[in-house]
Amino acid sequence: MLSLKHLNIKSFNENLAYINKNCSEYSIDDISSLSQVEIQTETSKIYAFLQVVEDDSLVSATEIALNDEAFADLGESEGAQISISLAAPAPSRAALKRKIAGNILSPQDYKFIIKDIINHRYSDIDIASFIVAGGTFISANEVWGLTDALVNNNKINWTFENIVVDHHCLGGIPGNKTDIIIAAIVGAYGLAIPKTVAKATTSCASVADTMGVLCNVNLTQDRFVELVQNNRAVIANYEPLDIVDAVKSISNVERHLGLTQQEFLLTSVLAIKIAAGVTHLLIDIPVGEKSRIKTTYEAIRLRKLAEFVGDRSGVHIEVVITDGSEPIGNGIGAVLEARDVVQVLKNKPTAPQDLLEKSLFLAGRILEFDPKLRGGQGYNTAAEILRSGQALEKLNEMIKVQGKKEQPVMGSFTRDVLAPESGEIKEIDNMQINRIGIWAGVRQYSGVGIDLLKKVGDTVEAGEPLYRIYANTPDDLNLAESVVETSNGYIIK
């Protein structure tokens, strides 16, 4: 038996167990790769990957130390006597290998894989191989099978609601913060919109980041349900809701890899929405030459896939294909995007008109999910709610009940990127703008970002500023500038 110790190290979802190389219980003849062990107490059993330590003061030969994740998972106190043994291979390992070899898996296979991920039987390496293999080739039936496995049995039941709506934009367009405006309008109208959001995978800032600078977005499931009941609209990070535990592990690895494999991402998005109990979902697919989804053909393929999964899961899914030729609004990065949102809701004349129009269009479509609304009245109803100030009032209420935050300050190091020539702006490269933002440190600090001073259709004189980069350190600003040197992202003609 070994004595339990807690090593306060966070490892992003992996359970790690540290033992001394002279461990009294487990003889390490040769650990040449990640070995998984079963850790048992009288009442519980967890799995963890072994790490070997040489320093007796860190972990002695009669101790076993667990990282944050594993320690919480085991739920025992320090000093508890526990035994370990080598774990048999995870039950779904054969299925994983078949997927890597290019085979089609059954819904049952996906259930086993997801169960193993939830039980910490997969290392991040295993998850990465699952993502890359699954993203390379996955059939429509598998997209459903994986989505269904991800939903598991933690679905939220809105017993008091007939219609529960949400919206999601696939496509990584920078500055796409329509969601907050939509939630405020739809909530003010009176439909239940329990909006689940996630950290950005490849873009500069997600709705979670933008809403996160205005108020707290980390709610328990009980609080989430209560707020929807009382206030109709809530915007919350899906992770603390504990509805789709495996999505969290998969997304962490996707975020690290910076991968955006559409079918595979779609399973996570749909699983979150289905598990959140959404009955009517609007999906927006922006198409643009410099966007993640480049052709209408590809967008239609994804539309059909989403509809297929929706039908099999009993969720009404509508898909709209929109223009993705430039960022939405002017600000990119959480603080700047929040500024744009508030300007729109305050009906300021300086508010970005493209953000305003897109939000009204999408909110209108969602309002039409309500059978009581006369057909074709969605847009006008949304516009009226916005212009009357009810939407602003709803956002202020959401911020208040979720827990208002102090607004972070903008990064204090700025640089203006100037037009190299005169002309009209034909297109803005979304991917390049994302890249510049990420190198400027937008993922690390919410006050970092890019403020677009010119948009598609504007004319510009050589030497006029196109946009301003905000960074937190001179190093970060230089990194971002090195990306600008390869391309400033603006196509001027």
Add this chain to the structure above:
Amino acid sequence: MLSLKHLNIKSFNENLAYINKNCSEYSIDDISSLSQVEIQTETSKIYAFLQVVEDDSLVSATEIALNDEAFADLGESEGAQISISLAAPAPSRAALKRKIAGNILSPQDYKFIIKDIINHRYSDIDIASFIVAGGTFISANEVWGLTDALVNNNKINWTFENIVVDHHCLGGIPGNKTDIIIAAIVGAYGLAIPKTVAKATTSCASVADTMGVLCNVNLTQDRFVELVQNNRAVIANYEPLDIVDAVKSISNVERHLGLTQQEFLLTSVLAIKIAAGVTHLLIDIPVGEKSRIKTTYEAIRLRKLAEFVGDRSGVHIEVVITDGSEPIGNGIGAVLEARDVVQVLKNKPTAPQDLLEKSLFLAGRILEFDPKLRGGQGYNTAAEILRSGQALEKLNEMIKVQGKKEQPVMGSFTRDVLAPESGEIKEIDNMQINRIGIWAGVRQYSGVGIDLLKKVGDTVEAGEPLYRIYANTPDDLNLAESVVETSNGYIIK
């Protein structure tokens, strides 16, 4: 500036940096996935992935701790003042994404990827995605490009030799320990055979494991070269030779995943042999319905690929396709395999004849690389060297100069697996036998294994033992038995 600390944790090739969540130098707004930092001193710079620690006694707010790998890489003393900053994305990341998306990469792309792996710019997650994507689809030109990138510029030059030979068996046949017998025969004949070996990826024991129970196989490059010069034959683990640093990182991840993607594995094998300065290489591809390579067609495809890379790299490669319908010899697991090898070299009548014959066949082919040998005399020359006792003498010499080891004892828990019916043995399932051995713990203890008492062609009565399993603990034995229950691996008719 932060004060350097060493955390004695081994992490299998990843550089890890631990900082306190209140770190004075690097403000952690939100680290939601692996972030890579540049760590700089006045004289050196390394990259490491950040881990966050909450315990001040482990890492305080003014300290940064490095794991074994990173600490050795940086080469500074504890207490040194160092600065950190967020690292720009690894230069080859765009190429990695193109590979994941299914594109063909250029040799230059592979050079960048391998350079990033060597510089610790890739996490194990990144390496896993590279392996899965590369193994799913890789063109012949890419196999060459990757092999060439792996060889880098650490190649050993045998200035004093015209012919430098080696042999490698692709295919994971259990018990395949011909290599030691071949090296002894070829060395006794007088050809230089600097045999590089690696830990097992998916089979029970590799030549490195089997030779490793007889003597030390971890040699420095200088000692390796010296021993080949003096003794002709040496069997050494490639890792401490420092010839192909990236292969080590890739193999670790492959071993963890249990992946055997042929083309991808081939690049590692060829890179090791080319970097070891081999001029003439014999590759054995065993084909069997229950082996890794199932058809002659697949074997021929791999043969052509190996020949193509050999020709482009200036190495003479010959490929033989052999019978892979059952394990070679009787013992499976390092100690049992070493027993078989010694029996063959001692010309014992009890020695496994299939191991003897296959070793002579392959050794004969290698001897014919020598222009001085008359065509067709290879086999007879090899047989003569074996029967005269010269090969045994050579092995004893190799063991002595490499550093003899105490033989480990066999696992003390055994179980005989009995024939369920009478008949003739038609086939033995190599994959299943590997699986039984691995679950019995053969990867953890060299004295664990399977002793085959019946081979293909033998007749057996119901109730007679087919093989004996050796394990180190009753738990491991039970695990192995649970695999036997799904199939004992013998096809009896």
